[in-house]
Amino acid sequence: MSKVDVFTAAYARDRDANDPLSYLREKFVIPSKSSLASKSLHSPVPPADERDNEPSIYLCGNSLGLQPALTRAYMQQYLDTWATKGVYGHFKEVEGSNLVPWLHVDSDCVPEMAKIVGALQSEVAIMQTLTANLHLMMASFFKPTKERWKIILEGKAFPSDHYAIESHIRHHGLEPADSMVLIEPDKRDSHIISTNHILSRIDQHASETALLLLPGIQFYTGQYFDMPTITAHAQRHGIIVGWDLAHAVGNVPLHLHDWNVDFAAWCTYKYLNCGPGAIGGAFVHERHGRVTEHPPIEPNGEPSFDYHPRLSGWWGSSKSSRFAMTNRFHPIPGAAGFQLSNPSVADTAAVKASLDTFQLTDMKALRERSLQLTKYLEDLLDMLTTEQERRFERRCFSIITPRDLAQRGAQLSLLLQPGLLDPVMESLEAAAVVVDERRPDVIRVAPAPLYNTYADVYLFVKAFRLACEDAVTGKTSVADGEPTVMAEGGRGEKGWSEVK
Numbered sequence: 109m110s111k112v113d114v115f116t117a118a119y120a121r122d123r124d125a126n127d128p129l130s131y132l133r134e135k136f137v138i139p140s141k142s143s144l145a146s147k148s149l150h151s152p153v154p155p156a157d158e159r160d161n162e163p164s165i166y167l168c169g170n171s172l173g174l175q176p177a178l179t180r181a182y183m184q185q186y187l188d189t190w191a192t193k194g195v196y197g198h199f200k201e202v203e204g205s206n207l208v209p210w211l212h213v214d215s216d217c218v219p220e221m222a223k224i225v226g227a228l229q230s231e232v233a234i235m236q237t238l239t240a241n242l243h244l245m246m247a248s249f250f251k252p253t254k255e256r257w258k259i260i261l262e263g264k265a266f267p268s269d270h271y272a273i274e275s276h277i278r279h280h281g282l283e284p285a286d287s288m289v290l291i292e293p294d295k296r297d298s299h300i301i302s303t304n305h306i307l308s309r310i311d312q313h314a315s316e317t318a319l320l321l322l323p324g325i326q327f328y329t330g331q332y333f334d335m336p337t338i339t340a341h342a343q344r345h346g347i348i349v350g351w352d353l354a355h356a357v358g359n360v361p362l363h364l365h366d367w368n369v370d371f372a373a374w375c376t377y378k379y380l381n382c383g384p385g386a387i388g389g390a391f392v393h394e395r396h397g398r399v400t401e402h403p404p405i406e407p408n409g410e411p412s413f414d415y416h417p418r419l420s421g422w423w424g425s426s427k428s429s430r431f432a433m434t435n436r437f438h439p440i441p442g443a444a445g446f447q448l449s450n451p452s453v454a455d456t457a458a459v460k461a462s463l464d465t466f467q468l469t470d471m472k473a474l475r476e477r478s479l480q481l482t483k484y485l486e487d488l489l490d491m492l493t494t495e496q497e498r499r500f501e502r503r504c505f506s507i508i509t510p511r512d513l514a515q516r517g518a519q520l521s522l523l524l525q526p527g528l529l530d531p532v533m534e535s536l537e538a539a540a541v542v543v544d545e546r547r548p549d550v551i552r553v554a555p556a557p558l559y560n561t562y563a564d565v566y567l568f569v570k571a572f573r574l575a576c577e578d579a580v581t582g583k584t585s586v587a588d589g590e591p592t593v594m595a596e597g598g599r600g601e602k603g604w605s606e607v608k
């Protein structure tokens with residue numbers, strides 16, 4: 109194929125047809141254009157034409173992943189078990205259900221989750237939610253002393269992480285201004301934080317720092333940090349290292365055990381597709397999860413246990429004595445010993461459905477596909493920039509995500525020129541293209557390697573091109589009565605072909 113062909117719908121279709129993982133898209137429920145447009149759950153807008161029945165262009169897995177086809181069935185099994193067995197659902201196997209007795213629903217999800225984050229099974233627990241897990245981990249691992257009391261984080265951390273860290277600082281009677289080291293981008297007009305810059309900030313505060321907590325992938329820019337290098341460097345200075353993996357899990361391959369990470373936490377509703385607010389995950393390195401049993405000192409006495417300090421609950425206590433109601437906490441070795449409450453079975457049913465879908469492939473294959481899909485998006489956007497510079501004598505947007513493939517996951521963040529965000533997002537919504545915005549001027553576009561296609565990427569750029577054009581010229585495609593996603597040969601296609 110010639111270079112030019114890359115920028116055609118036929119090329120996108122051809123790539124999809126020859127991609128061995130394309131079939132995974134069928135394992136997901138993709139909102140149709142008419143269901144997105146409808147205000148009612150039960151009556152989609154009657155299709156004005158054939159295209160309204162088509163799937164939407166959904167590139168928003170960085171915010172909320174799509175529903176796996178298995179989820180509805182697994183949820184139904186959970187509801188049926190609850191309806192027909194009541195409390196027996198906790199203990200008894202039920203034929204015809206993919207779910208294990210509820211007593212084990214969380215641990216049943218661990219083996220597959222451990223593969224996704226590169227951990228030993230004993231190092232992973234399905235528990236709580238992301239912010240709650242960050243709190244639990246900090247309660248256990250942030251032990252400020254007179255010499256070491258600081259936490260290093262990024263200046264533009266996701267607000268929940270910032271609040272959580274600040275609250276721990278205050279909880280220990282410390283002052284945030286003197287205790288939180290904020291890492292900002294290297295240069296004033298850049299959004300990127302280089303590894304060297306992070307390492308030098310660590311060096312500056314090394315002797316006074318107790319904890320470093322960073323995101324694996326930055327939510328706003330999509331930058332993927334060099335987790336092993338940063339972890340090793342901070343640990344050499346005696347600093348505990350934790351990672352927020354909200355945007356990294358299910359997006360890039362992780363090797364938390366081999367990278368010697370101290371702890372990590374993540375949500376499951378982005379690239380893991382478990383549904384909004386679903387139960388999260390936590391990693392605790394095996395060296396912190398050990399439980400040493402000491403025999404009773406007196407005859408008929410009780411054994412005692414040594415373990416890493418934590419905030420405890422009954423679900424973290426040994427399964428064999430969990431229902432003995434002894435009031436003696438006997439932690440399960442590993443991350444499971446950090447659990448608090450019995451998990452929501454509705455949530456874990458969704459996690460199970462997601463992981464059963466994930467295990468049709470693996471993170472290595474997904475990453476390879478992801479690198480290509482996102483590169484395709486980048487190439488088309490670069491073409492669009494060239495065209496916009498020529499036609500409008502200005503750039504409508506710039507890509508703020510690193511160009512280096514090793515420093516990004518699926519997401520590209522586009523910084524729009526001031527004033528363009530609202531009209532562009534309006535046009536995209538009218539065209540049933542789903543991406544998300546981060547004010548004041550960024551839209552985030554994420555081809556999720558499990559279900560997005562080259563055609564999705566192509567159609568997004570085509571719609572985005574028209575959206576920018578309309579925003580710059582003050583036109584609205586919808587008011588014009590023109591479809592915003594152009595059929596081949598329409599306004600967009602003609603304009604698009606000018607680019608070639």
Ligand SMILES: Cc1ncc(COP(=O)(O)O)c(C=O)c1O
Nearest residue numbers: 237238239240266268327354375
């Ligand atoms: C990077 C990051 N950290 C923390 C959170 C908060 O997650 P939760 O509401 O599940 O605690 C989010 C949510 O999107 C996030 O993106």
